[in-house]
Amino acid sequence: MNDEQLLRYSRHLLLEEIDVAGQEKLLSSHVLVIGAGGLGSAAAPYLAAAGVGHITLMDHDAVELTNLQRQIMHTESSIGKSKVDSGKDFLQRLNSSIQIETIQAKASSSLLDELLHSVNIVLDCTDNFLTRHLINAACVKHQIPLVSGSALKFDGQISVFDPRNPDSPCYACIFSPDEQFEEVSCSSMGIFSPLVGIIGAMQAAQALQVLIGFGNSLVGRMLLWNGRNTQIDEIRISRNSACSVCGQAH
Numbered sequence: 001m002n003d004e005q006l007l008r009y010s011r012h013l014l015l016e017e018i019d020v021a022g023q024e025k026l027l028s029s030h031v032l033v034i035g036a037g038g039l040g041s042a043a044a045p046y047l048a049a050a051g052v053g054h055i056t057l058m059d060h061d062a063v064e065l066t067n068l069q070r071q072i073m074h075t076e077s078s079i080g081k082s083k084v085d086s087g088k089d090f091l092q093r094l095n096s097s098i099q100i101e102t103i104q105a106k107a108s109s110s111l112l113d114e115l116l117h118s119v120n121i122v123l124d125c126t127d128n129f130l131t132r133h134l135i136n137a138a139c140v141k142h143q144i145p146l147v148s149g150s151a152l153k154f155d156g157q158i159s160v161f162d163p164r165n166p167d168s169p170c171y172a173c174i175f176s177p178d179e180q181f182e183e184v185s186c187s188s189m190g191i192f193s194p195l196v197g198i199i200g201a202m203q204a205a206q207a208l209q210v211l212i213g214f215g216n217s218l219v220g221r222m223l224l225w226n227g228r229n230t231q232i233d234e235i236r237i238s239r240n241s242a243c244s245v246c247g248q249a250h
Contacts, residue, residue: 001027005097008013009035009051020235022212023051029211030054031116034107036083038191039062039149042200043123045121048098050208055091056115056134059083068100092199112138121210123203126146129175133245136171140246143159146171147206148215149199154192154227157197160206160218160235163246166239168219173240195227 001009001024033044036059042049047055048123050243063078063086064073071083078086084102105111107126112135116122122144124135130204132148139146140228143164153243163166224233241248 005051012050013100015175017214018212023126024210025212026051029120030056030124031121031207031211032056032058032115033123033125034058035072035123035127036071036087037067037125037127038196039125039151040071040087040123041071041201041202042197043125044087044091045073045094046201047207048095048100050204051095052098052211053206054099054101056103056119057084057091057102057103058107058111059087060104060106070191070196074178077155078215082201086230100191109133110135113142116142116144119144121147121207123207125200125203126241128184129154133175135156136161136173137245140170145210145211147203149203151195151199152191154195156195156225157222158199158202158206158218158225159222160210162210162217162218162219165219166198167182169237169239169241170246172245173243174222174237177244192227195225198225198227 009072012023015022029052031047033040033055036057044055049122061083063074063081063083063092065079073087073090082104084104088100112141116138117168122139124146126132136146140163143163149158161170206217209215220237221237223236
């Protein structure tokens with residue numbers, strides 16, 4: 001690290017769990033953030049501020065007025081602009097020394113196959129059940145850790161799935177891709193503004209923890225946040241040997 005970086009990240013360097021070695025890991029890491037909406041708007045800025053050297057933002061959507069109630073990477077002047085371009089502008093103003101790459105597209109198996117060979121960790125900040133399963137399958141295939149978050153109304157959840165760990169479940173171990181779920185969205189159900197900030201910031205924290213390698217991440221655990229009652233619950237989750245994505249047959 002140069003002198004400017006030593007000063008910029010000095011508060012990290014004071015933490016013995018991070019120190020110079022951990023910060024250098026962040027500076028050399030590549031994180032893929034899929035979704036530049038509510039969750040991504042909270043997660044990506046903390047990754048950038050923390051010094052993740054290369055961040056790729058993926059989202060197909062454009063900024064709308066209704067997004068501004070919770071998607072804090074975007075402003076009134078961003079309305080009509082692609083979320084990834086708006087997000088890139090925000091992140092580069094926050095930390096001009098890191099690389100921000102943008103992909104204005106929906107996640108697909110072929111696109112993820114192209115990307116994941118150079119990515120260290122993926123943050124799923126999407127709001128679509130089918131997309132979450134697609135991302136999970138790609139991460140299992142390429143053995144890339146996945147930080148999965150979701151938020152709706154007053155409820156949020158977050159977990160970490162690390163296919164490099166033989167004991168780690170994957171997303172499909174908990175939510176079978178064969179089950180039929182009715183898709184619900186913020187536009188029809190509503191969402192408490194700070195909820196996405198809370199879950200998104202937790203996603204960033206988990207990603208940094210996995211990249212640096214300290215403490216105990218949420219592998220094998222799911223954290224549930226109830227914003228109505230200000231209550232946090234944790235459930236233990238285990239790998240399903242019959243899972244159609246990561247089970248023994250696969």
